[in-house]
Amino acid sequence: MPKTNQPQYPVQLQLRVSEEQAVQVRADAEAYGRALGTYMRDRLTTGKCIYARTDQMVLAELRRIGGLIRHQGASPEIVEALEKLRSSIERA
Numbered sequence: 001m002p003k004t005n006q007p008q009y010p011v012q013l014q015l016r017v018s019e020e021q022a023v024q025v026r027a028d029a030e031a032y033g034r035a036l037g038t039y040m041r042d043r044l045t046t047g048k049c050i051y052a053r054t055d056q057m058v059l060a061e062l063r064r065i066g067g068l069i070r071h072q073g074a075s076p077e078i079v080e081a082l083e084k085l086r087s088s089i090e091r092a
Contacts, residue, residue, distance in 0.1 A: 009037075025039075025040070059089055062085065062089060063086075063089065066082045066085060066086065
């Protein structure tokens, strides 16, 4: 008997990929911290970039550190470096 609190996915799709692509997709799903099916559904249906959890943690920590430095009254050189870092993070 299926669990009622989990979404049901009655349709199964198949696609062909090369060995290298299969290895990459599996590695991406593992880095994302999700099962392969969940990763593929998220990747194909949301249209959003999917980041590894470690990347998300690093970005959050960099933002926190930048805010602490800015709060302390940093020099113009540090502020400029932080602005470059912030724009790089936002592009990622």
